Amino acid sequence: MSNPSLLILPGDGIGPEVMAEVRRVIDWFGDKRGLKFDVSEDLVGGSAYDAHGTPLTDETMAKAQEVDAVLLGAVGGPKYDVLDFSVKPERGLLRLRKEMDLYANLRPAQCFDALADFSSLKKDVVAGLDIVIVRELTSGIYFGEPRGIIEEGNERVGINTQRYTESEIDRVARSAFELAMRRGKKLCSMEKANVMESGILWREVVTEVGKEYPEVELSHMYADAGAMQLCRWPKQFDVIVTDNLFGDLLSDAAAMLTGSLGMLPSASLGAPMANGRPKALYEPVHGSAPDIAGQGKANPIACILSFAMALRYSFDKGDEATRLEQAIENVLAKGYRTADLLGEEGKQPVSTSEMGTAILEAL
Amino acid sequence: MSNPSLLILPGDGIGPEVMAEVRRVIDWFGDKRGLKFDVSEDLVGGSAYDAHGTPLTDETMAKAQEVDAVLLGAVGGPKYDVLDFSVKPERGLLRLRKEMDLYANLRPAQCFDALADFSSLKKDVVAGLDIVIVRELTSGIYFGEPRGIIEEGNERVGINTQRYTESEIDRVARSAFELAMRRGKKLCSMEKANVMESGILWREVVTEVGKEYPEVELSHMYADAGAMQLCRWPKQFDVIVTDNLFGDLLSDAAAMLTGSLGMLPSASLGAPMANGRPKALYEPVHGSAPDIAGQGKANPIACILSFAMALRYSFDKGDEATRLEQAIENVLAKGYRTADLLGEEGKQPVSTSEMGTAILEAL
Ligand SMILES: CC(C)[C@H](C(=O)O)[C@@H](O)C(=O)O
Ligand SMILES: CC(C)[C@H](C(=O)O)[C@@H](O)C(=O)O
Numbered sequence: 001m002s003n004p005s006l007l008i009l010p011g012d013g014i015g016p017e018v019m020a021e022v023r024r025v026i027d028w029f030g031d032k033r034g035l036k037f038d039v040s041e042d043l044v045g046g047s048a049y050d051a052h053g054t055p056l057t058d059e060t061m062a063k064a065q066e067v068d069a070v071l072l073g074a075v076g077g078p079k080y081d082v083l084d085f086s087v088k089p090e091r092g093l094l095r096l097r098k099e100m101d102l103y104a105n106l107r108p109a110q111c112f113d114a115l116a117d118f119s120s121l122k123k124d125v126v127a128g129l130d131i132v133i134v135r136e137l138t139s140g141i142y143f144g145e146p147r148g149i150i151e152e153g154n155e156r157v158g159i160n161t162q163r164y165t166e167s168e169i170d171r172v173a174r175s176a177f178e179l180a181m182r183r184g185k186k187l188c189s190m191e192k193a194n195v196m197e198s199g200i201l202w203r204e205v206v207t208e209v210g211k212e213y214p215e216v217e218l219s220h221m222y223a224d225a226g227a228m229q230l231c232r233w234p235k236q237f238d239v240i241v242t243d244n245l246f247g248d249l250l251s252d253a254a255a256m257l258t259g260s261l262g263m264l265p266s267a268s269l270g271a272p273m274a275n276g277r278p279k280a281l282y283e284p285v286h287g288s289a290p291d292i293a294g295q296g297k298a299n300p301i302a303c304i305l306s307f308a309m310a311l312r313y314s315f316d317k318g319d320e321a322t323r324l325e326q327a328i329e330n331v332l333a334k335g336y337r338t339a340d341l342l343g344e345e346g347k348q349p350v351s352t353s354e355m356g357t358a359i360l361e362a363l
Numbered sequence: 364m365s366n367p368s369l370l371i372l373p374g375d376g377i378g379p380e381v382m383a384e385v386r387r388v389i390d391w392f393g394d395k396r397g398l399k400f401d402v403s404e405d406l407v408g409g410s411a412y413d414a415h416g417t418p419l420t421d422e423t424m425a426k427a428q429e430v431d432a433v434l435l436g437a438v439g440g441p442k443y444d445v446l447d448f449s450v451k452p453e454r455g456l457l458r459l460r461k462e463m464d465l466y467a468n469l470r471p472a473q474c475f476d477a478l479a480d481f482s483s484l485k486k487d488v489v490a491g492l493d494i495v496i497v498r499e500l501t502s503g504i505y506f507g508e509p510r511g512i513i514e515e516g517n518e519r520v521g522i523n524t525q526r527y528t529e530s531e532i533d534r535v536a537r538s539a540f541e542l543a544m545r546r547g548k549k550l551c552s553m554e555k556a557n558v559m560e561s562g563i564l565w566r567e568v569v570t571e572v573g574k575e576y577p578e579v580e581l582s583h584m585y586a587d588a589g590a591m592q593l594c595r596w597p598k599q600f601d602v603i604v605t606d607n608l609f610g611d612l613l614s615d616a617a618a619m620l621t622g623s624l625g626m627l628p629s630a631s632l633g634a635p636m637a638n639g640r641p642k643a644l645y646e647p648v649h650g651s652a653p654d655i656a657g658q659g660k661a662n663p664i665a666c667i668l669s670f671a672m673a674l675r676y677s678f679d680k681g682d683e684a685t686r687l688e689q690a691i692e693n694v695l696a697k698g699y700r701t702a703d704l705l706g707e708e709g710k711q712p713v714s715t716s717e718m719g720t721a722i723l724e725a726l
Contacts, residue, residue: 076557090557120595125483141504141525142558149560155529158561162504162525166518192611194439194453196504197511198521225650227612228619231594232483248555249590249612256591287588 003036004315005067009044009060012080012089013288014298014352015073016047021300021356022071022307025324028360029311033320040067044096045075045089045288055092064096068273069314070281071307072096074288097137100279102268103168104175105137105247106309107285109234109254112263114332115341119259121231126258131237132183133254134176135247137268139168140198142244162198164243169205175269176241177213184238188219190226190246202243223250230254255285262286262299262340265306267313280314282306292339296351299338301328304359327362331355366399367678368430372407372423375443375452376651377661377715378436379410384663384719385434385670388687391723392674396683403430407459408438408452408651418455427459431636432677433644434670435459437651452651460500463642465631466531467538468500468610469672470648472597472617475626477695478704482622484594489621494600495546496617497539498610500631502531503561505607525561527606532568538632539604540576547601551582553589553609565606586613593617618648625649625662625703628669630676643677645669655702659714662701664691667722690725694718697725 006026010019029035042048042060049055055075064070075089085091096102111119111129119126144161151157173189180187189206191199203220210218221229223246229236230253242250255264264286270279284302292298305325312321336358337347350358369389373382392398405411405423412418418438427433438452448454459465474482474492482489507524514520536552543550552569554562566583573581584592586609592599593616605613618627627649633642647665655661668688675684699721700710713721 158564201521224615227616252587253590
């Protein structure tokens with residue numbers, strides 16, 4: 001049997017430097033745990049544009065469709081702000097999500113004990129926080145047609161379309177209920193059914209799917225109230241399911257609340273492939289942070305934890321994932337901190353690669 | 364010269380009880396400061412539906428168009444969840460906003476010193492916070508066509524349309540720049556120009572208007588990053604301008620961060636009328652809180668401060684507005700607290716009407 005395959009797309013900004021540490025971790029699992037991967041690497045985002053004039057070539061897209069999992073760093077940077085919309089770095093990422101049909105984006109917002117002080121929230125509000133936002137990732141206003149900037153009368157009009165079919169809502173709702181079953185059995189669905197018809201359909205379909213999961217306590221919240229409640233008392237939630245655009249804002253807010261932005265991974269999952277594995281892309285929640293790129297300041301943990309999610313969700317290696325997560329907790333407990341996590345006394349400042357080394361040693 | 368006119372729409376839930384306290388304040392200004400208003404009262408939201416089968420009658424709409432300012436309590440409640448979309452309580456409020464063309468929604472997020480401990484955020488993150496979100500209120504996905512739930516193939520599809528014309532963006536941007544000029548001269552515009560063409564047009568037009576306000580430091584942020592930054596360090600902002608839907612989520616998050624939700628007023632302003640006053644509707648940021656309605660637990664301050672905003676923005680009585688705001692600060696400093704603000708030791712629990720009385724006494 002051939003090794004499972006991984007496509008690595010470091011992307012822009014701090015992407016390459018955090019991904020370098022992930023590669024060391026992957027190598028460790030190959031050498032020490034007999035978990036060998038066929039790893040290939042390619043370009044996405046601004047770096048792909050610089051090389052090929054497009055943020056994702058057809059060849060890279062085809063490779064992504066073939067591998068068992070894709071690991072992505074981050075895309076974007078001010079250098080590319082002037083580019084036309086159609087070739088912006090983000091389009092590369094959005095094309096991957098859309099063409100791989102990665103409809104369920106799992107974004108854990110977890111507060112690491114050692115880092116609870118980093119939150120802008122009070123310690124008791126975030127300590128021990130462990131929620132997951134399931135964001136629909138392949139539809140909604142990100143992809144709906146018609147879209148564009150048109151002339152109308154004497155002026156221009158910017159148009160985007162939110163569109164959700166019943167089956168699109170149904171499948172992401174199922175992912176969320178399944179996840180809730182494996183966790184605290186509580187699911188909160190967020191939309192603006194008081195204002196948007198697409199939100200009404202969303203609520204209806206989620207409610208319908210919920211009948212198949214009687215053990216899961218389902219609630220509904222308007223997305224604005226959801227934003228409030230996340231800021232007020234995030235521990236009231238277990239799993240949240242919401243659409244692409246609301247999920248973008250709400251998961252970023254939730255991530256920031258934990259104070260551990262440099263620590264948060266994400267998984268984007270699609271339907272099972274022939275080999276039973278879901279189509280999958282793993283990436284850190286943080287962005288490309290161009291301001292600190294290339295300075296050894298970036299925290300590689302979110303990206304390494306994204307690989308841990310890959311072990312768990314794509315390769316059924318929950319034990320190895322836990323081993324890796326445990327190693328990271330140990331390193332934090334010992335006081336190692338990248339620049340984003342400094343501030344307390346008595347901690348050991350480390351660079352991106354020193355953090356990688358510390359994690360390998362803890363493994 | 365006849366008195367300026369006010370239309371009072373208490374609405375649902377706690378709306379009527381907080382508005383009762385506002386009426387006492389209005390009477391005080393008439394008796395003691397010679398500021399007489401012609402006050403009329405009418406129904407909106409669920410209470411209008413109960414009486415007339417519509418959340419806003421044409422007669423009420425016509426009255427709202429004629430008066431100098433509208434004061435609204437809150438709309439909505441679980442009782443009305445079963446209603447058809449077209450007659451939900453919210454439609455009454457949305458019709459007022461749309462037909463009065465109240466395009467600029469000013470939502471201050473201010474942290475009251477006496478209440479900084481109520482925030483879920485650390486005290487240094489919120490103490491002294493004073494920002495305003497200017498939310499576009501009459502366009503975008505709230506009102507864009509086509510919209511609805513249609514049949515397509517074998518399934519239903521929920522559709523909403525985000526639409527912004529250049530002139531719609533231009534006018535709300537101007538309101539925001541004008542406000543920034545009167546405040547800290549910093550404006551941050553938020554959209555998703557990396558994903559939505561309507562966001563690209565938004566950014567372009569705001570930038571263009573900005574050329575007429577060279578003194579204002581203009582920045583742009585993606586709305587997801589904006590949600591993050593509001594949670595991380597809200598004091599980095601002065602004025603924020605954003606679209607209807609992003610404004611809905613971001614202003615609610617910002618309001619919650621202050622810990623003073625029961626304290627936050629808002630103003631929705633349109634173009635100047637023949638008498639020079641802008642079309643205007645004032646309402647608290649909080650909702651109708653059906654769970655505590657009728658129990659004397661509601662905090663009337665947000666609604667009273669909405670009247671203070673009316674004094675300032677509609678009636679050019681900034682001094683009287685300050686007098687009222689000062690009275691409220693004094694009452695808080697003395698330790699009076701409605702149920703939502705209890706928790707500290709040594710405070711004086713008061714009911715809705717006792718809070719009203721305390722404010723009148725402080726006046
Ligand atoms: C980079 C951008 C296109 C993307 C999004 O808006 O989805 C990012 O913010 C995210 O949340 O993954
Ligand atoms: C009640 C509802 C229609 C409204 C909105 O979504 O605009 C409310 O949330 C608000 O922010 O004023």
